Amino acid sequence: MLRRYALPATFGIVAFGLGMFANDMRVTAQSKARVFELRTYTMHEGRLEHELELFRTSLAKTIDRHGMKALGYWTAADSPQAQNTLIYIVAHQSREAAKTSWDAFRADPALAPMREATKREGPSVVKVESVFLNPTDFSPIK
DSSP: OHHHHHHHHHHHHHHHHHHHHHHHHHHHHHTTTOEEEEEEEEEOTTOHHHHHHHIIIIIHHHHHHTTOEEEEEEEOSSTTGGGTEEEEEEEESSHHHHHHHHHHHHHOGGGHHHHHHHHHHOOSEEEEEEEEEOOOTTOSOO
16 A cells, blocks of 8 residues: 555655756846945934934835845944944846846935935935955855
């Protein structure tokens, strides 16, 4: 009785395994051009909380709306950066897509009130550093 089900069960397990392998290859093949951008914002003294609130309430949603996928947001754990540094990673389908997305983000009319506030109060951000990253073949994120 057990033998009667052994062949179909074995076939099912092998088919499942091959499907998982093929699916993994397909995802990897589709995402080969995907790049990641590490962005580090250094704020003027006392402006980090203000910038975090902007990201929390609107900027993070605006980033997503323009085709970028934010993977995480962090503040530095150690001083002196803990008082003035925001770090985040965004995934893009390609470098070209990153340029298109950032151009659309900068032109977004929803950001007009923030631009006006920056004109009145001065900028929160002293410096923006951007580094594009390519995943290694052994990276768990691709």
